[in-house]
Amino acid sequence: MKRLLTLLLAALLGVAAFAQRSFDEIAADSTKAGGIYYMYNEQPGAFAAPPRGYKPFYISHYGRHGARYLGSASNYDKAFRLFSSALADGALTPAGEQFARRYLEMYPLVDGRAGELTQRGARQHRGIADRMYRNYPEVFRGSRTVDARSTIVPRCIISMDNFCDQLKVRNPRLRVEKSASEADMAVLNPFSLHNPDVTGTDEGYNNKYAYWQPSYKAMCRENADPEVFFSRYFRDWHYVERFGKPVDLEIILYYIACSCNCTDDGYNFWDMFTHEERCLLWEADSYRFFCSKGPDDMQGGRQWAFCWTLAQDILDGFDRDMAEGRAARLRFGHDIAIMSLMALYGIEGWSTPAPTPHDAKDLWQDWRVPMGANVQFIFYRNRRGHILVRFMDDEQDVRFPIPSETAPYYDWTELRAYMEQRIAHARHIIATTQAPPKPAKGKK
Secondary structure, eight states: OHHHHHHHHHHHHHHHHHHTHHHHHHHHOGGGGGGGGOBOOSOOOOOOOOOTTOEEEEEEEEEEOOOBOOSOHHHHHHHHHHHHHHHHHTOBOHHHHHHHHHHHHHHHHHTTOTTOBOHHHHHHHHHHHHHHHHHOGGGGOTTOEEEEEEOSSHHHHHHHHHHHHHHHHHOTTOEEEEEEOGGGHHHHSTTSTTSTTOOTTTOSSSOTTOTTHHHHHHHHHHHOOHHHHHHTTBSSGGGGGGGSOHHHHHHHHHHHHHHGGGOSSOOOOGGGSOHHHHHHHHHHHHHHHHHHHSSOSTTTTHHHHTTHHHHHHHHHHHHHHHHHTEEEEEEEEOHHHHHHHHHHHTOTTTSOOOSSGGGGGGTOOGGGSOBTOEEEEEEEEOTTOOEEEEEEETTEEEOOSSOOTTTTEEEHHHHHHHHHHHHHHHHHHHHHSOOOOOOOTTOO
């Protein structure tokens, strides 16, 4: 019995240690609590050398835009109204007054810039392009042609411009063909209504009809504690109720703190939150992306399966570019496409459902799709014409769940067959699952 109890205690301690893994990472680096606002690692490190005799000849890429301001101007504005009014009314504690003055000082720098690429975001793409050229100079030699396409969102277009401009700095003879067209939106943003598979209740990443919304909202209510949080900054925390739901306002301030990672302005509001608050607010936000575009099983995979259009374009683009002699195909879009592509491919760490909502945080973390995130297929060939492909996530090798004696380099014929199988699986999911219904009239 004593031995059994000892083993049981050890198992429970092991579970507890596992459950704290993501929170421990945030303790070591608080900016990971910024989730999708986390900054790209500009020093990705060494990667596996190719097998002897193989040289790179082609690159297929998809990149998220670089660092940006908050996506919604209303978040900046709501915080401004709350704290400017509270400061004028004498409703703040000394800590609240200190924050209010810092925020009101920063506000003019962000006012009117919601969703825009920051200067830091522009530098990220120049850096990624420079390393791509430096790591694979054989691909870009001479006057070869590069195809670059962006969604029609300005921050993505400017990211593309910075990336391509840096390639041209490295080799002015490159011919870079750039476009940003609605004609490509079904591929570059597969979750938009440009994709004929997408219905009005499937669209986007946070649509109000999604099956998982009640679970996400419940986690927000559970993890946020506006009474404790606002009591540090307001003489009477109920004051904030004049400006909206306290839970929503706490989350807005969390997003503002997250977004400070993205600028060079020097403002940092993480000190508003305790370590526990950062962890819990991050958990809820990461869970939203886990459900929306990750491996949550409430929708049977429908949430990521629309990304088959991008996966198919990677195959079709290779065929077109080989026929027309291009060196690379560059695509610029959004985080949700990368999340879903990883789930579609069944990559380890990106495709495991969670037994409960709170288990998700240690199976899947949204900070792994930081500002400037990208995936790259690097194609290698030997003198006999045999092709190997490596797949890189944020310039780090990734392994597919298929056997390969040369992993992380994969025989292109075998890898392509696997990718086609996964695309067929995704299309089957879309054909056999239902879009979330709109609630009946009068019901919320």
